[in-house]
Amino acid sequence: MKNLLKIKNLYVKGNGKEILKGLNLEIKKGEIQALLGPNASGKSTLAQIIAGNSKYKATKGSILFCNKEIKKLSPEKRVKMGLALSWQSPPTIKGVRLSSLLEKISKDRSSFEPVKHLMDREVNLDFSGGEKRAVELAQILALNPKFVIFDEIDSGLDLKKTETAAKTIKKLLLDKKVSVLLITHSGTILNFLKPSITNVIVRGRIICREKDFRKVLKTIKKYGYDKCKKCKLSSD
Numbered sequence: 001m002k003n004l005l006k007i008k009n010l011y012v013k014g015n016g017k018e019i020l021k022g023l024n025l026e027i028k029k030g031e032i033q034a035l036l037g038p039n040a041s042g043k044s045t046l047a048q049i050i051a052g053n054s055k056y057k058a059t060k061g062s063i064l065f066c067n068k069e070i071k072k073l074s075p076e077k078r079v080k081m082g083l084a085l086s087w088q089s090p091p092t093i094k095g096v097r098l099s100s101l102l103e104k105i106s107k108d109r110s111s112f113e114p115v116k117h118l119m120d121r122e123v124n125l126d127f128s129g130g131e132k133r134a135v136e137l138a139q140i141l142a143l144n145p146k147f148v149i150f151d152e153i154d155s156g157l158d159l160k161k162t163e164t165a166a167k168t169i170k171k172l173l174l175d176k177k178v179s180v181l182l183i184t185h186s187g188t189i190l191n192f193l194k195p196s197i198t199n200v201i202v203r204g205r206i207i208c209r210e211k212d213f214r215k216v217l218k219t220i221k222k223y224g225y226d227k228c229k230k231c232k233l234s235s236d
Contacts, residue, residue, distance in 0.1 A: 003064075004029045004147055004179045005050070010061035012042075012049050012204075019045045021204035022061070027147070030177035032169075034190055034213060037201035038225045043183045044088060046201070047151045050181075051085040052078050065147070082146030086136045086153055088183075093123035098135065102142055111141035114168065129156035137168045147179045148172070154189040166192030187217045200225070 005027045012020035020042050027033050037043050049056045050063060052075035063071050070078055093101070099119040102112050112119065115131075115138045124132050133153060140148055150169065154162045166189055172178050182195060190198065190213045198216045200208035202225055210216050 003027065004031075004066065005181075006062075006064040007050075008062045008064075010049070010063065011059045012045055012056050013059055014045055014056045018059075019056075019204055020049070023201070023204065023206055025181075025199065025206060027179050027181060029146075029179055030173065031197075032173060032180040032182060032193060032195045034182045034184060034187075034193075034195040034198040035201060035206075036184060036187055036198065036216065036220065039185075041201045041225075042204040043185075043201055044151055045204075047085060047088075047149045047181075047183060050078075050149060051075055051083065079143065079145075084140050084143050084145035084148045086140055086148065086150045088151040088155065090124050090132045090136055092125050094125060096123050097121065098123050102138060105139060106142035106144070108142070108144075111138055114138060130161045133157060133161070133165055137165065141168075141172060144176070145178060147181075149181045149183065151183045152185060153182070154184055154186060159188070162189050163192050165189065169193060187213070187220070190217065 003026045005025070007023060007025040010020055010023045011018065023046065035043055035046070045056060049058055052073060058071050062069055065081060065083060097119070098115065098121055101123055115134050118131060118135065124135060127135065136153070153165055157165065169180065170193065173180065182189065182193065184190065195213055196211065198210050198213040199206045200216060208216070
C-alpha cells in the first residue's frame with residue numbers, strides 16, 4: 001500500500017462557512033508528517049473531518065484510508081479501521097476513573113505505565129496540562145492504531161515535557177510502524193521527531209510541502225506565514 005491516507009481536493013464546511021478549500025494530502029505507512037499554520041487556517045478542521053466529527057461536512061473531494069473512502073463512515077468505524085485522534089483540548093469526564101476508561105479500551109496494561117499514578121482519579125479532573133497529554137498518549141497506545149493525528153500535543157508543555165511526549169510518539173512509530181500527522185502551532189516538537197514532510201496550511205489549503213522542517217520553521221519565524229504563500233524559504 002503506497003499511501004495509508006490519501007486526501008484529494010477536499011472541501012469542508014463548518015458552522016455554515018467553508019474552511020477547507022481543495023486540500024490535498026498523502027501519507028504513507030510508517031511516515032510522520034507535520035502540519036503547521038496560523039490560527040483559523042483549518043488545521044483542527046482537517047483533524048476533525050478525518051476523525052468523523054459530524055459538525056463538519058465534506059462537500060467535495062475524497063478521504064481514502066487503507067484505500068477505502070471513509071467520508072460516510074461513523075467515528076466508531078474509523079477507529080476500528082485504525083484511525084486515532086489525540087484531542088487539542090482533552091475532555092474532563094467526571095465520575096469515570098482513568099483505570100476504567102483505559103481497561104475498556106485495552107486489556108494490555110503495558111501502555112498504562114506512564115499514567116499509573118493517575119489511574120484512581122477521574123479522567124482529566126484537575127489534571128495539569130502535562131498529565132492530560134500523558135493520558136492522551138496512553139489512550140492512543142491502548143488503541144493500537146495504524147494512523148494517529150496529534151492535534152497540538154505540545155500545546156502548553158515546557159521543553160522537557162515536549163521531549164517526553166516526542167519519545168512516546170517515537171516508540172509508537174518504531175515499534176508498530178504507525179503513520180502520524182503531527183499538527184503543531186509552535187513547531188517545537190518537530191526538533192525531536194524530525195518529520196519526513198512538513199506541510200503549511202493557510203486559508204484552508206496546503207500551500208507548501210517541504211522535506212527540511214528547519215527551513216519551514218526558520219521562514220515562519222523570520223517572515224511569518226504570509227511569506228509562505230510565496231514559498232520564500234529562508235536560506236540565509
